[in-house]
Amino acid sequence: MAFAHPLSDHWNSKPTDRPIHLLLxxxxxxxxxxxxxxxxxxxxxxxxxxxxxxxxxxxALDRKSPKSITKTVRQTLEQLETSCLSLADVWKTPSLHKGIRNIFHASFEQMYHRMDLTNRTTAEELVHIARSGDSNSTRSILRLLNNNTPFKISLHKAYQDIPHPDEMVLVRYHPGPRTSRCPDPHAAIGLINQLAIAISCCKNLTPSQSFHMVHWLYGFLRRHGGPVDPDFVRAMYHAGIVRRRRDGLNIPATQYQYILWIVEKFEGRAVVQQLTAPPEVGESNINSQ
Known part of the structure; x- marks a missing residue:
C-alpha cells in the first residue's frame, strides 16, 4: 500500500513531509x-x-497507519529500533505482542518456525511461564505451539517407542541431528505433558481457565496425531474436576462425563471405577496419583 499524504493535514505540513513520503x-x-x-x-x-x-x-507507522499509535506501541518500537528489545522478548509479553503483532506478523511467523521448543532451556522456560503466568502469557505459549509446524509434524512420530537397552537393537532410534526443523518426537510429547500439568496446577488461572487450556492441548494432540499419555489425562482430571471440588464449585455434568470418558479411553475402566468411588476414598486415590 502506497503512503498517502493526508490532505486534511496540509495546513500543518512541514517542508520535510513530502520528501519523507516519497522516500517511504x-x-x-x-x-x-x-x-x-x-x-x-x-x-x-x-x-x-x-x-x-x-x-x-x-x-513510518505514523505515515502508514490511519489510526493513532498508543503509548505502549511507541515505546515498543523505540526499544526495537534501539535494540533494547527483540521480537523474541515481545512474544512473551502479551500486552506488547498485541500492539505490534500485525505490524511484524511475518517476522513472528518466521521466529515461531525457527524456535526449537524441545530444547531443554526453551522447554523449561515455557513450563515456568505456564506454571506461574496468567491467562494471557499461557495463551502466548499455546499460540507458539500452534504456529510451529515442525513441532506439530513431530507429534505423530512419538508412537514409535524408544528401544530398551536390553533389546540391543542395531539401529539407534530415529538417527540424525536434532534441530528446530526436526525436533525429537518424545521430547515434544514430554513438553505437552509438562505444560498440561503446569497449567492444571497454575494458581493464577481459575479452574475453568485451566480446564479449557488443557482441553485445547488435548485437541492439539489429537489433531496432529500425538499419543495421549496417562500424565496428560490426570492433568485434565485435576484441572476439570479436582480443582473445582477443592474450590467448592459445581462440576457441569457434561464436563464430568466427558473427562471420565477420556480417562476410560486412555487408562481403562478400572481407573474410572476407582475415581468414582465414594468421595473419601476417591479423593485419597486421586491425591496419591
Whole structure:
C-alpha cells in the first residue's frame, strides 16, 4: 500500500513531509519486489546498518497507519529500533505482542518456525511461564505451539517407542541431528505433558481457565496425531474436576462425563471405577496419583 499524504493535514505540513513520503513510498515499492514485508524489512535494515536512533519506525507507522499509535506501541518500537528489545522478548509479553503483532506478523511467523521448543532451556522456560503466568502469557505459549509446524509434524512420530537397552537393537532410534526443523518426537510429547500439568496446577488461572487450556492441548494432540499419555489425562482430571471440588464449585455434568470418558479411553475402566468411588476414598486415590 502506497503512503498517502493526508490532505486534511496540509495546513500543518512541514517542508520535510513530502520528501519523507516519497522516500517511504519508494522503499515500499522496493520491498514489495523482494520479501513484501515493509516493517520487518525496515527494522532489519535499521539494525544491520546500525543506524542511530531517529524514530524512523515510529515515523513510518505514523505515515502508514490511519489510526493513532498508543503509548505502549511507541515505546515498543523505540526499544526495537534501539535494540533494547527483540521480537523474541515481545512474544512473551502479551500486552506488547498485541500492539505490534500485525505490524511484524511475518517476522513472528518466521521466529515461531525457527524456535526449537524441545530444547531443554526453551522447554523449561515455557513450563515456568505456564506454571506461574496468567491467562494471557499461557495463551502466548499455546499460540507458539500452534504456529510451529515442525513441532506439530513431530507429534505423530512419538508412537514409535524408544528401544530398551536390553533389546540391543542395531539401529539407534530415529538417527540424525536434532534441530528446530526436526525436533525429537518424545521430547515434544514430554513438553505437552509438562505444560498440561503446569497449567492444571497454575494458581493464577481459575479452574475453568485451566480446564479449557488443557482441553485445547488435548485437541492439539489429537489433531496432529500425538499419543495421549496417562500424565496428560490426570492433568485434565485435576484441572476439570479436582480443582473445582477443592474450590467448592459445581462440576457441569457434561464436563464430568466427558473427562471420565477420556480417562476410560486412555487408562481403562478400572481407573474410572476407582475415581468414582465414594468421595473419601476417591479423593485419597486421586491425591496419591
Amino acid at each position: 513510498n519508494l522503499y515500499d515499492l522496493v520491498v514489495k519486489e523482494t520479501d513484501g514485508h515493509f516493517f520487518p524489512g525496515l527494522l532489519r535494515e535499521i539494525q544491520e546498518l546500525d543506524l542511530p536512533y531517529n524514530r524512523l519506525l515510529i515515523l
